[in-house]
Amino acid sequence: MKKFLFNTFLISIVLVFLSWFVFSKLLPQFYLPVFPFVVLFFAAVSVFVHAYQLRLAKKDMAKFTRSNMLTTFLKLFLYLTVAIVYIATNRENAKVFVVYFIVLYAIFTVFEVTSLLKITAGDKKKDNHENR
Numbered sequence: 001m002k003k004f005l006f007n008t009f010l011i012s013i014v015l016v017f018l019s020w021f022v023f024s025k026l027l028p029q030f031y032l033p034v035f036p037f038v039v040l041f042f043a044a045v046s047v048f049v050h051a052y053q054l055r056l057a058k059k060d061m062a063k064f065t066r067s068n069m070l071t072t073f074l075k076l077f078l079y080l081t082v083a084i085v086y087i088a089t090n091r092e093n094a095k096v097f098v099v100y101f102i103v104l105y106a107i108f109t110v111f112e113v114t115s116l117l118k119i120t121a122g123d124k125k126k127d128n129h130e131n132r
Contacts, residue, residue: 004050004115011111012043015104030096034086038100041082042108049075050112057120064120079105 016036023031049071056064083101087094 001051001054004054005047007111007115008043008046011107012039015039015107032093032096032100034097035100038097038104042104045075045078046108046112050115053116054119057116061120 016039019035019039023035053064053068053071056067079101083098086097090097
């Protein structure tokens with residue numbers, strides 16, 4: 001979990017500084033002040049969901065597998081709710097926000113999935129090794 005927290009923090013910092021550079025030097029017309037908060041939102045959700053899934057995977061791999069789809073659905077519903085609320089309250093920046101949101105969703109989803117795959121693959125290797 002410590003490695004995941006560190007990597008999440010690192011990804012968030014890199015995204016904020018990279019976006020600062022891009023939006024201050026190259027595309028200032030597309031900068032939204034809400035961007036760092038959206039990064040923080042994605043990082044927080046990733047950490048909480050990862051901690052929950054990690055606990056499930058360590059307790060019971062079958063339960064983890066069953067609940068993974070429900071967890072993913074609830075996370076998507078939360079993301080959709082946040083996006084709809086922002087778009088409804090700030091229509092003039094909706095297109096730029098949607099692009100931000102999709103890019104961040106893709107980055108954090110790839111990171112979460114690869115982290116979970118490493119953990120579950122490690123658990124499968126342990127189980128296979130113990131059964132021999």
